[in-house]
Amino acid sequence: MPPDPNRDSxxxxxxxLDSVIAxxxxxxxxxxxxxxxxxxxxxxxxxxxxxLVGVRPRSTPALHSELQAALRELSTQRFTRARIxxxxxxxxxxxVHRAMGRALSRQVDGVLRQIEEQNLLVxxxxxxxxEIAATIGNEFDTxxxxxxxxxxxxxxxxxxxVTRLEFGVAEARERIPGCAVDSWYGQxxxxxxxxxxxxxxxxxxxxxxxELIGCDPVVDLxxxxxxxxELLAELGVRVRGVEPDEQLVLSARSRGLDVEQGSAVEYxxxxxxxxxxxxxxxxVIEHLSPQHxxxxxxxxxxxxxxxxxxxxxxxxxxxxxTYAHAFWVDPDHVRPVxxxxxxxxxxxxxxxxxxxxxxxxxxxxxxxxxxxxxxxQTALINENFDRIGALLFGAQDYAVIATR
Amino acid sequence: xxxxxxxERAGIGGYRGAYRPREFGIHQILAxxxxxxxxxxxxxxxxxxxxxVAPSDVFARHIAPGAAADVKPLSDYGADGTQGLLVYHAxxxxxxxxxxxxxxxxxxxxxxxxxxxxxYFRGLDDTFAELLVLGRYELEQLRPRVVLTIAAxxxxxxxxxxxxxxxxxxxxxxxxxxxxxRTLPDxxxxxxxxxxxxxxxxxxxxQLLPHKxxxxxxxxxxxxxxxxxxxxxxLLVGQNRFAPYADAITAQVRELNLDxxxxxxxxxxxxxxxxxxxxxxFVTVSEHEGFCVPLLEAxxxxxxxxxxxxxxxxxxxxxxxxxxxxxxxxxxxxxAIDCIVRDSGLRRDLVARGRHRLRELTQFDASIAMLExxxxxx
Numbered sequence: 001m002p003p004d005p006n007r008d009s010x011x012x013x014x015x016x017l018d019s020v021i022a023x024x025x026x027x028x029x030x031x032x033x034x035x036x037x038x039x040x041x042x043x044x045x046x047x048x049x050x051x052l053v054g055v056r057p058r059s060t061p062a063l064h065s066e067l068q069a070a071l072r073e074l075s076t077q078r079f080t081r082a083r084i085x086x087x088x089x090x091x092x093x094x095x096v097h098r099a100m101g102r103a104l105s106r107q108v109d110g111v112l113r114q115i116e117e118q119n120l121l122v123x124x125x126x127x128x129x130x131e132i133a134a135t136i137g138n139e140f141d142t143x144x145x146x147x148x149x150x151x152x153x154x155x156x157x158x159x160x161x162v163t164r165l166e167f168g169v170a171e172a173r174e175r176i177p178g179c180a181v182d183s184w185y186g187q188x189x190x191x192x193x194x195x196x197x198x199x200x201x202x203x204x205x206x207x208x209x210x211e212l213i214g215c216d217p218v219v220d221l222x223x224x225x226x227x228x229x230e231l232l233a234e235l236g237v238r239v240r241g242v243e244p245d246e247q248l249v250l251s252a253r254s255r256g257l258d259v260e261q262g263s264a265v266e267y268x269x270x271x272x273x274x275x276x277x278x279x280x281x282x283x284v285i286e287h288l289s290p291q292h293x294x295x296x297x298x299x300x301x302x303x304x305x306x307x308x309x310x311x312x313x314x315x316x317x318x319x320x321x322t323y324a325h326a327f328w329v330d331p332d333h334v335r336p337v338x339x340x341x342x343x344x345x346x347x348x349x350x351x352x353x354x355x356x357x358x359x360x361x362x363x364x365x366x367x368x369x370x371x372x373x374x375x376x377q378t379a380l381i382n383e384n385f386d387r388i389g390a391l392l393f394g395a396q397d398y399a400v401i402a403t404r
Numbered sequence: 405x406x407x408x409x410x411x412e413r414a415g416i417g418g419y420r421g422a423y424r425p426r427e428f429g430i431h432q433i434l435a436x437x438x439x440x441x442x443x444x445x446x447x448x449x450x451x452x453x454x455x456x457v458a459p460s461d462v463f464a465r466h467i468a469p470g471a472a473a474d475v476k477p478l479s480d481y482g483a484d485g486t487q488g489l490l491v492y493h494a495x496x497x498x499x500x501x502x503x504x505x506x507x508x509x510x511x512x513x514x515x516x517x518x519x520x521x522x523x524y525f526r527g528l529d530d531t532f533a534e535l536l537v538l539g540r541y542e543l544e545q546l547r548p549r550v551v552l553t554i555a556a557x558x559x560x561x562x563x564x565x566x567x568x569x570x571x572x573x574x575x576x577x578x579x580x581x582x583x584x585x586r587t588l589p590d591x592x593x594x595x596x597x598x599x600x601x602x603x604x605x606x607x608x609x610x611q612l613l614p615h616k617x618x619x620x621x622x623x624x625x626x627x628x629x630x631x632x633x634x635x636x637x638x639l640l641v642g643q644n645r646f647a648p649y650a651d652a653i654t655a656q657v658r659e660l661n662l663d664x665x666x667x668x669x670x671x672x673x674x675x676x677x678x679x680x681x682x683x684x685x686f687v688t689v690s691e692h693e694g695f696c697v698p699l700l701e702a703x704x705x706x707x708x709x710x711x712x713x714x715x716x717x718x719x720x721x722x723x724x725x726x727x728x729x730x731x732x733x734x735x736x737x738x739x740a741i742d743c744i745v746r747d748s749g750l751r752r753d754l755v756a757r758g759r760h761r762l763r764e765l766t767q768f769d770a771s772i773a774m775l776e777x778x779x780x781x782x
Contacts, residue, residue: 015753017726024739031735037631042733048659053528053619053652149537156497156538163503334691 044385067130075123079112081105139157183331187245191224194329196282201227204360205282211311211401212237215278219271221264222284233257237278242267265292268299276303281312283397286333293337293343301349304404310346312400313359319394321362326396339398346402353403358395367393429459430778431481433505435498437462439470440643440670442697443493443517444661445764446556449473449578450491450515453771454778458488465501478504489782492546496539497538502545511551516543517559517577518694518716524615529646530645534753543567551781554774556695559716567758576720578771581700585678593678603664603761604636604745605686607707608696609676612642612650612667613700619656624689624737626660630642632742637664638687639679644669680705685744685751688712689728697770703762708754711746726754 031037038044086097101108183190195201209231212218216238220229223241225248232239241259243249252259262265266283279300285293300310315327316335327333339356346354368389370382417757419754432451436606437444447462454460465478478501491513492505493701505512519540525533544567553563553572561572597605610616623652628634644650650667671679680686686702699721702709711717712732721727727739744750 015750020729020743020750021736024736024743027739028733032549037627037735041627041631041735045626045734048651049619049623049656052655052659053614053649058780152534152537156499156534156541159499161501163499164506167503167507190743199464249641293448331539 005071021300057275064130064134071123071127071130074126075120077119079119081108081112084108084163087143113300150247186247186326188248188251190302190330194326201225202231207313207319208282208399208401209235209237212278212280212309213308216280217276218280219267219276220280220282222269222281222287223252223257223259224248224282226255226257226259228282229257229259230255232280239280265295268296268303270301272300273302274305277305277308279304279308279312280308281314283313283315285312285314285337286327286335287330287381289334297342297345298348300402301351301404306404309403310351310400310404312342312404313397316358316395316398319362319396320392321366321394322396339400342400346400351402351404353401355401357399359399360396362396411722428459429488430454430457430491430782431460431488431502431762432493433478433481433501434462434464434475434493435495435501436466436468437464437471437475438468438643441468441471442695443495444471444475445697446515446577446579447493449580449771450774453578453775457775464540464694465498465504470550472647484512489513489778491778493517494543494546495519495539496532496535497540498535502542505546505549512546512549513552513554513778513781514546514550514564515554515556516560516564516694518563518616519543519694520613520692524692525614528614528649532646540567546782552777553778557716557719558638559719560694573685573773573776575773576765576768576770577592577695577697578774579697579700580669581697581704581766584673584680584701585704587673587677589678589681590674591678592670597678597682601637601682603635603637605682606685606687606710606741607644607683607702607761608638608640608681608687609701610642610643610659610688610690613646614642615692616642616647616774618653620689620732620734620737622653622660622662623666623734624741625662625665627734627738628742629662629664632738634742634745636739636741636745637666638685639683640667641671641676641679642669643761668671677705680707683707685710685741685754686743688717689718689732690714692722693717699725700762700765705759706755706758707782708744708751709758710740721765724761726750 028037030274033041056303084092084101086101088094088097102386107342150260166404205228209228212232213235214237217230218237218239220232220239220241222227223229223243229239229241229252239258240253241257242262243252243259244262244263249259251262264281268279281296285296288296304310314386315322315333315336317327322336327336343354343356368385370385371378418726425776432454433445434447435448438571444462444464445511450461456583462475463478464475467477468473481504483645489512490505491512492501493515495517496519499500519536522533522536525536543564547568550569553564554575555564555568555572556575556577558574561574564585600719606620608621612618614676621638621640625636625638628636639654644667654667657667680702683702683705685708688696688698689712690696691714693715694712699711699717701711705723709721710728711721711725712728713730718727726740726744728736744754
């Protein structure tokens, strides 16, 4: 039934699609029978595309059916005397063969029966082997695929763990001492609130700034509001500022200061050795991790030229008063740095001169009041008061001026 | 009191410096975004709906250049607080996205568009196959975190239930099937099709991927033209995401000497609209679809649809087209194509069915269903 071209099956009635499909299937059968469709059309097309896409052969159904056919043939093979060719090249030879065959028929038939029985056993064994091979293949496939899946899942788990660790590390790095705390408030507000207005600070640092006259170029690490930089500029010292807080950097830049955003240690790591005349770190070193404190002194030694100076100020841990007041106010403070340790570090780094200057004495109004009277007991109590006072009310800050 | 302000981060390491108030938002997360990609489109439609009720953005781990204007990098997702809701469109596995989701505390809404079974890519692209396996594994891992699960079809819902999900809501993608039909068709394409194509043509829209079986369409075209004398063309439209597979299809077309099959790759909407307007029928023999939006687009153009009863296709197409059984041969597809091209009455009948189906589907406002479901968990 050749398809009539350009049919129009519409008669207004809805088309029954199921019967259309049945009709199409019937048509395919018809075409196959008529030889319009080649018998192996599907297989040829599949093989063609599989070859192009490089997919491994899916299975070996063809081989399997060949094996079945071979086994069928094997089991239907009959062993009979009749299939023994009696023909002979000698005259009347075939008569002799036939007579011999008849005479030996019992023996021959016995042997043939045994061979036939043997053949059945062999056929069954081969069939079993075929099945075993197929089973092994299937089991192998299943197992290998399962293992592959397991491996993939495990790999994925590990990849995910690594990513999670990366996130964790990134998160942790922000919390590591020496990196700025992630504060929503402005750092300038914090400084103004706890450390007074810029003018007070300028007065405090004038003398310290003068230490750096003639030490161009100077870098002020953690310049904060930039008071020290301004003092240096007024003294004619060429100074560049580095500060991690973006707001502070923007504010300083707007006032015409030469500044950039960054961290102290990282900055020094990228400075040409022996190229600096001075390094300033005012109230910064207590923000660094112990490792960074140690690294800083080594980097200072590397980057300063001979005669160059480090001028730094920090909270004095030898005064217990500072723990009650200044030190723990700032959440970004990591740990106080002892003057003795800093002196040791600069000495080890072969700085030629190290001066330590204690600053910001505690106001008298905060100190213990001596008992009046001058008898021996009062004197002893007052002497003890002095000892306690020295421990409690030591200078709140100290400065280190270390010359390379 | 100072308002709590969150510093926005620019991903691992480094600050963007801007300060921004933390606010309630319903944001969406994808593994990858690309123009024309069904999941990306769905997320953008969702976004427009969600923006009616809350700030809403789409974030993705991988962004194709064409999608960069609409989609933000995942690393930009900054709000640290527990306010808000994250809508995750699950597709292929992506460790970075999975880790990101695990690291968040916001309640999670899972939208499942389906993950193609890995078997289609084994031996072809084992890495991609692995990502697909991983995608399903990640779905299982996420389950305890998910407060609402939305599947695009019952077919998808059944897959999620097999993974232990309960109370899966079936909400079709918020797509407007008429969007493309209302796009002004490209004039040059219309003219070209009218002048150069003397015979009817069939249209397939979908990425050239193994599970969509473009190879079977090509085999059917070979069978129809060689043994049935069919005079018709086939246009394959869609991204060629896998070069080796697309190359194999191209080689198949070339070696079978099928001048009438054209592999066009991705085309802009206006050109696609022109092709839909002139197409004799839409054909797909895809074996795996989580929903299949192009079917609805074809219906919106009054184009008869020939498809195959696999995965979510029967659910989406309903009675709206000519549905071949799940198991087909190239011969059966060829006969069906031949039948649909030659029989104008059948085509008229299919168009009528399509219109009816589209009316059924558009009566249901998926965007409202989606907002209601999300409203329950906010």
